[in-house]
Amino acid sequence: MSTKVLGIDLGTTNSVVAIIEDGQPRIIPVGGERLLPSVVGLDSNGSLLVGRHAYNQWGIAPERTVRSIKRLMGSGKRAEMAGTSYTPQEISAFILRRIREAAAAYLGEDVQRAVITVPAYFNEPQRQATIEAGEIAGLQVERILNEPTAAALAYGYGRDNGSEPLRVLVYDLGGGTFDVSIIELDGEIVDVIATAGNNHLGGDDFDQRLADLLADEFERDHKIDLRQNHQAWARLWRAAEEAKIELSSLPYATINLEYIVADKKGRPLHIQREIERQEFEGLISDLLDGTLDAIDQALTDAKLGADDLDRVLLVGGSTRIPAVWSLVTEHLDQEPHAEIDPDAAVALGAAVQAGIVAGEKIDAILVDVTPFSLGLETATISRGRLKDDHFVPLIRRNSAVPVQKSEMFNTIFPGQHAIHVKVYQGENSIASENVLLGDFMFDELKPNRGDGLTEVTVNFQLDINGILNVTVIDRAGRKQISEQMKASRQRLSPEDIAQSQAKLALTYAGAEDEDEDEVVVDPGVHALLERAAKILAAPGVDAELAADISEVVIAIREAVQDGDDEAVEERCDELIDLLFEAEE
Numbered sequence: 001m002s003t004k005v006l007g008i009d010l011g012t013t014n015s016v017v018a019i020i021e022d023g024q025p026r027i028i029p030v031g032g033e034r035l036l037p038s039v040v041g042l043d044s045n046g047s048l049l050v051g052r053h054a055y056n057q058w059g060i061a062p063e064r065t066v067r068s069i070k071r072l073m074g075s076g077k078r079a080e081m082a083g084t085s086y087t088p089q090e091i092s093a094f095i096l097r098r099i100r101e102a103a104a105a106y107l108g109e110d111v112q113r114a115v116i117t118v119p120a121y122f123n124e125p126q127r128q129a130t131i132e133a134g135e136i137a138g139l140q141v142e143r144i145l146n147e148p149t150a151a152a153l154a155y156g157y158g159r160d161n162g163s164e165p166l167r168v169l170v171y172d173l174g175g176g177t178f179d180v181s182i183i184e185l186d187g188e189i190v191d192v193i194a195t196a197g198n199n200h201l202g203g204d205d206f207d208q209r210l211a212d213l214l215a216d217e218f219e220r221d222h223k224i225d226l227r228q229n230h231q232a233w234a235r236l237w238r239a240a241e242e243a244k245i246e247l248s249s250l251p252y253a254t255i256n257l258e259y260i261v262a263d264k265k266g267r268p269l270h271i272q273r274e275i276e277r278q279e280f281e282g283l284i285s286d287l288l289d290g291t292l293d294a295i296d297q298a299l300t301d302a303k304l305g306a307d308d309l310d311r312v313l314l315v316g317g318s319t320r321i322p323a324v325w326s327l328v329t330e331h332l333d334q335e336p337h338a339e340i341d342p343d344a345a346v347a348l349g350a351a352v353q354a355g356i357v358a359g360e361k362i363d364a365i366l367v368d369v370t371p372f373s374l375g376l377e378t379a380t381i382s383r384g385r386l387k388d389d390h391f392v393p394l395i396r397r398n399s400a401v402p403v404q405k406s407e408m409f410n411t412i413f414p415g416q417h418a419i420h421v422k423v424y425q426g427e428n429s430i431a432s433e434n435v436l437l438g439d440f441m442f443d444e445l446k447p448n449r450g451d452g453l454t455e456v457t458v459n460f461q462l463d464i465n466g467i468l469n470v471t472v473i474d475r476a477g478r479k480q481i482s483e484q485m486k487a488s489r490q491r492l493s494p495e496d497i498a499q500s501q502a503k504l505a506l507t508y509a510g511a512e513d514e515d516e517d518e519v520v521v522d523p524g525v526h527a528l529l530e531r532a533a534k535i536l537a538a539p540g541v542d543a544e545l546a547a548d549i550s551e552v553v554i555a556i557r558e559a560v561q562d563g564d565d566e567a568v569e570e571r572c573d574e575l576i577d578l579l580f581e582a583e584e
Helices: 050-059 089-105 122-136 147-154 203-222 232-246 277-282 285-302 323-331 347-358 521-539 543-562 565-583
Strands: 008-010 013-020 024-027 039-042 048-050 063-066 079-083 084-086 114-120 140-146 165-173 178-186 189-198 252-262 268-276 309-313 369-372 375-381 385-395 403-408 417-426 436-444 455-462 467-474 480-486
Touching: 008 147, 013 089, 013 323, 013 347, 024 063, 024 084, 039 050, 039 089, 048 050, 063 079, 063 189, 079 089, 079 385, 084 089, 089 114, 089 122, 114 147, 114 347, 114 467, 114 521, 122 140, 140 147, 140 203, 140 436, 147 165, 147 178, 147 309, 147 347, 165 285, 165 323, 178 285, 189 232, 203 232, 203 252, 203 268, 203 277, 203 285, 232 252, 232 268, 232 277, 277 323, 285 323, 309 323, 309 347, 309 543, 375 455, 385 403, 385 455, 417 467, 417 480, 436 467, 436 480, 521 543, 521 565, 543 565
Parallel strands: 008 114, 114 140, 165 309
Antiparallel strands: 008 013, 013 024, 039 048, 039 063, 079 084, 165 178, 178 189, 252 268, 375 385, 375 417, 403 455, 417 436, 455 467, 467 480
């Protein structure tokens, strides 16, 4: 049996698996994707579906699909799927088994030991149910780890903190659950000293608010309630989820659903609706405000004030919503850390704990970030007077690179036909006190609002080399202009942050076992596999193409192990074609 230990974040919406390789925690892709949807289903032939395929089926066959099973763990309730009753442990075991299979394919060896994370508020029955799910999946659960503790470990806290204890508040807002935990780290001792939250609050609830808004508008216009038609409702819900994700980096998103249902005469009805970020954040403002109450409750229980906190960490995919960052910053009067991918932080921390269990050496983790905020000079009119020289950041300091953010702005005066775009780097609210990176004119504007003003979208795209591309587009899409600028960046020490960029690497079966015959890989094949690993690690790679590449890589490795040179050559030719497609 392998000595490796997996770190698994078994999430409500998505699950993630990571492992220590070369001293670093790395995400293991499942089906070519870093996030595995926590959805299980049976297709029309009774074949098992786990992850993306099950998620896609949910909209058309809910009776054969189960999602958000984590909310039922330890409850004694059961889930129905294709007429058969399953315990939450059994559904979770399907997910864990898929993870185990993906890890075996990635590593070239079966891994049967794991550290699995749970919310800090999980009670004993819920924790026991998680252990049982692992056992059903054939995993030996070495430890159940609290998610906030895992997040702290991902950032490197709990290791070499110095002589003084470190107090960290972890704000974890995921797809289905929310909790605030205050943990104290003293050397290798990590204690959760207070926790509060809501195990039925998360991104799913935000999706529902937006979907309900659209359903209410549709019912008002057409006298049809889409919530009574499961397929239509599922399509609307999914479109709402996609819009929510877009609004984390864009100022507005468009929902376009053709033929959502037919009217009484059989004529197709459609939904086309633009949602602005401000409108969406208004829909969920009461839910976000409620999370601040949980912060206060946790601080009260820990008998601490906000100024007693050494760090604030944002964890969970829903913390990408810009309003979350602003609310937490204002409420605690300190900027939270969100440098690690919020979807991956818990799994990476679980991998750190798994590495400790396995006795592996774990190196300090570094991450490239932008050390200063990047933004624009703006102006407003107050009491008839123009107030300019105000700095509005789009990309905040300590953002992991690469990163992209967009905001919407408008002209000041009706009929204004040009704007002067001035890009700054710094933290001062007075724009001119920061470093001017560059400026350019955006002219020939035409009003696109009823009040004679022109709305424009400004997009900042910062790459890994610190090159900032600024694009300005008028709201009607009639004109756009792009300029490239150089922004400074730095590599933070592990004392400040510790993060893995989830780089994917390929390992070979038997490479670490000196007692077995070593499999010799041809240098040309090795170079090709390394090239594939770099492609898979790159952000934005097409999911289907990544899955095809992963499948061929596995086939090549198996052929090498079998000594089948002809199959190796044939599969390498296939991989070359896929890599050329990915690199176009």
